[in-house]
Amino acid sequence: MNRSNSSAASGVCLVAPGGRMGISASALADLTGWRLMNSWDSDQRDPQASLLALSAEAPGWLQPLDIDPAQPLGAVECWAELLGAWRLPTCLLCSEADRAAGLARSHWALLRHYRVSLVGMIQWGGDWRPAERRAEGLPWLGHLPSSPADPEALAELRLRLITASAVAAAAPPAPASMPLH
Numbered sequence: 001m002n003r004s005n006s007s008a009a010s011g012v013c014l015v016a017p018g019g020r021m022g023i024s025a026s027a028l029a030d031l032t033g034w035r036l037m038n039s040w041d042s043d044q045r046d047p048q049a050s051l052l053a054l055s056a057e058a059p060g061w062l063q064p065l066d067i068d069p070a071q072p073l074g075a076v077e078c079w080a081e082l083l084g085a086w087r088l089p090t091c092l093l094c095s096e097a098d099r100a101a102g103l104a105r106s107h108w109a110l111l112r113h114y115r116v117s118l119v120g121m122i123q124w125g126g127d128w129r130p131a132e133r134r135a136e137g138l139p140w141l142g143h144l145p146s147s148p149a150d151p152e153a154l155a156e157l158r159l160r161l162i163t164a165s166a167v168a169a170a171a172p173p174a175p176a177s178m179p180l181h
Helices: 024-032 047-055 079-086 096-100 103-113 130-136 151-170
Strands: 011-015 061-064 090-095 118-124 140-144
Touching: 011 024, 011 079, 011 151, 024 061, 024 090, 024 118, 024 140, 024 151, 047 079, 079 103, 090 096, 090 103, 090 151, 096 103, 096 118, 103 118, 118 151, 130 140, 140 151
Parallel strands: 011 061, 011 090, 090 118, 118 140
Antiparallel strands: none
16 A cells, blocks of 8 residues: 655545535635645545545645545545555544534544544534533534634634644654454
């Protein structure tokens, strides 16, 4: 399996439970000033070649993956395993419903298990309750509302996302989760 040099990766892959992006990828690209890359469809034929091309891109990109990170692949267990092998900084986007259903926590655990270079998590839409998000113990970066929001909150999310992506690109692999058996 090919692995990218983490210093060569200067962008962020955006994943979501079920691959549901909506307009959030373009909203994040607008917020950060990053180039929005074309979405990959779920029947991607050669993910290795696509990730190789992505890792060679000039800095400042956002790649939405309209593919659930738990979706199985032929040569590897799932997309999360491939993202971990390539060490591309990855951000997890979850709706409030995904968070309430436990999908945010389970996808975070999946990404951590495969040593994905996780930038953090962003809640898309719904009500943002910072104290409750902090109590969850998950790496929430902030909230991207589906309607106009407080410019200060968006500026804070922008700063956190850009800073965390730079740190994730330079960080060594995260420890994998240990199996319970």
